[in-house]
Amino acid sequence: MDSTQPSWLVEPCPTWCVRDHTEVDHPEDRVHASEATLVPVIGTRDDQALATESVASFDLVVQLRRGVGELFDWVAVEPTESHHPRLMLSRESAAVVAAAMSELANSSPR
């Protein structure tokens, strides 16, 4: 730990954390975070089924996060603009969802 580390950060950052932790970070912001991967997508954030009229292009952020003092990593997926809807999935769940999405996306359109 170096002398610039905030007093509340009493653990080393995971190797993937790129967040600049500061003494004045709000307790809810005391989270380790990886580089954000921006994924441009076409879709809808509307929760109504088949809401074709609400289709838009937007960016999703995919990022690994872990609360300071926590044991588990979470894969966060959320729109860059609104952060809603947000999915926070365990690494294992993210892998299962990614595989299921890939299978569906690559299935025959007929």
Ligand SMILES: [Zn+2]
């Ligand atoms: Zn960190």
